[in-house]
Amino acid sequence: MNDNASRLPTEGAFEGSDAHLKKEIGLFGLIALAVSVQIGSGWLLATLAAASIAGPASIVTWVLGAVFFGIIGVTWMELGTMLPRSGAGVRYPRLTHGAFLSWINGWGYLIAALSLPVIEVQAVITYVGGHWPELGLLSKSGGSTVLSWPGGIVAGFVLLVVFFGLNSLGAKVLSESNKYVTIWKLVVPLVTAALMFVAFSSANFTIGGGFAPQGAGAIFGALASGGIVFAYSGLRQILDFGGEALDPQRNIPIAIVVGGLLIPLVIYVLLQFGFIGAVNWDSAKIAAGDWHGLLGSNWASAPLLNAVSAAGFAWFSVILLTDAVLSPAATGWVWLGIGSRSVYSMSVNGELPQRFQRINKFGTPVIALASCTVLGFFFFFPAPSWYSFVGQVSIALTLSYLMGGPVAVVLRRTAPSLPRPVRIKALGFWAALGYVASLLLIYFAGWISLINLFTVVFLALPLYGAYTSVQRGWSRPIPSWFISGLFTAAWIVLAEGGGWLFPQNQKQAPGGWAFPVYFAGLVLSVAVFMAGLYSVSTSAGRRHIRGGTWMVATFLTTLFVSYIGQFGPLDQAVLGYQTDVLLMAVVGLASFGWSVRSGGPTEELTEILAANRAAKESP
Helix, strand or coil, X not given: CCHHHHCCCCCCHHHHHHHHCCCCECHHHHHHHHHHHHCCHHHHHHHHHHHHHHHHHHHHHHHHHHHHHHHHHHHHHHHHHHCCCECHHHHHHHHHCCHHHHHHHHHHHHHHHHHHHHHHHHHHHHHHHHHCHHHCCEEXXXXXXXXXXXXXXXXXXXXXXXXXXXXXXXXXXXXXXXXXXXXXXXXXXXXHHHHHHHCCCHHHHCCCCCCCCCCHXXXXXXXXXXXXXXXXCCCHHHHHEHHHECCHHXXXXXXXXXXXXHHHHHHHHHHHHHHHXXXXXXXXXXXXXXXXXXHHCCCCCCHHHHHHHHCCCHHHHHHHHHHHHHHHHHHHXXXXXXXXXXXXXXXXXXXXXXXXXXECCCCCEHHHHHHHHHHHHHCCCCCCCHHHHHHHHHHHHHHHHCCHHHHHHHHHHHCCCCCCCCCCCCHHHHHHHHHHHXXXXXXXXXXXXXXXXXXXXXXXXXXXXXXXXXXXCCECHHHHHHHHHHHHHHHHHHHHHHCCCCCCCCCCCCCCCCHHHHHHHHHHHHHHHHHHHHHCECXXXXXXXXXXXXHHHHHHHHHHHHHHCCCCCCCCCCCXXXXXHHHHHHHHHHHXXXXXXXXXXXXXXXXXXXXXXXXXXXX
């Protein structure tokens, strides 16, 4: 037996279902999974999306993204090697802060996991439909290219069903086949970058207002809205296969650094640099230096394909189109597997029925997988465009990164005896820094992305009150159902009256409420729900609510600052660039302190500690 494995914490009843999962993913498999998740639609479309926001300075944005995620990843290394579990990011908060926070965190991550296969499918269809318009897969809406109905969206449904079939064959098939796909996904982007350098024009780096035509704010704004956060989405997802990884104590940290950071950084910087230099303004049919105009140009549906064709390499289009199908499809395939493990983990947490833990003969949580596939169908309709969807998906992913710092610090206090193969020095510093970095990435996404995602996340509150709290006996059924129903009605009224939910033109719908009225209604609805559920809960139920109140308060505060800050909808921001970023850093530090104080020992952690002690005492 591996010595590291013998020192691992033993699973308690809370996680006993992990014993049915098969440990079949090695180091190269983990690295390939991380690379496959990140070299998907991001490499095909994010170069244009980032350039349209920050111009040539988008190169700096890619480097900043790697720095941010490198800081965030420090605490996740300790967690991932200490407690390697499938769906780890969904399960860790339950060990330190209880069910209420775990449900909100799991719900937010589930939204991301359900969205990711859809956005990858959108990328496939956008490239194919843009090259062969006669297929009728795309249409124009509000000046943007979107999937058509029924042709484009039905084609998306078919691809999701294919992903389901591939995932149902198990993690080994997923990992082994993905290795070969990943090699392809590394070679084609590098060749594409090299071909774009042939048509390189240094003038593009100063045309249209200089290297940073929209200023420093755009460099940060492009992190989420330009697809950079989305493209770096594989760092923590390595942990979601922790329960199926071989020698996770050694392999997880290496995979995070190599597959999660270094390889994507090199590829994306080369691609962005090459794309900026290769932009042919005449071919794109926009004025020279009109970076923002790229988003509505005829290059938008297939930017890299158009770039290499304009450079004189039309013969490469066959290979690039093949990759435009294969790369996003492979990423979507992996993400559907991650989504199924998130549902599985929420079931382990007791937040969803036990039937979602059912494993097929290949070791796949097949009921969870089928549910994710069906739910994914509905995500095609609110935002049937990669460019309009990427901001919301990016921050949905980043929400789950927030939890790494608080969970790691609380576990140092509540579970000091657990073996830590990777023990981070000055953990409190890195945890706080990673937390603030995560919150800033969320803030940089801007008001439209934030209000849309948080509106959907707040729908988790009545689901917790009506199901989880009642199911566990933490609150009385009838008043819990009444309070949850009341909040749901208020949620519908706010979503409709505010006029901010999934706007086609990224602006408030005509007749939408004034911000003071809308925000006051939102805060009041959330406060009344939480106070009402708290009043009808048992002492255990109240403890769970207290463990997650800080997260709800942080969301509301971030929304308020976002509206009045530089990334908000106001023509003249109340808070300037330096002021709003500094304020959000202060909010992050205060929120981090609150989160650490709110954590403590839980029943689930007690089970793991007891099982670990029993394993040490057994001969």
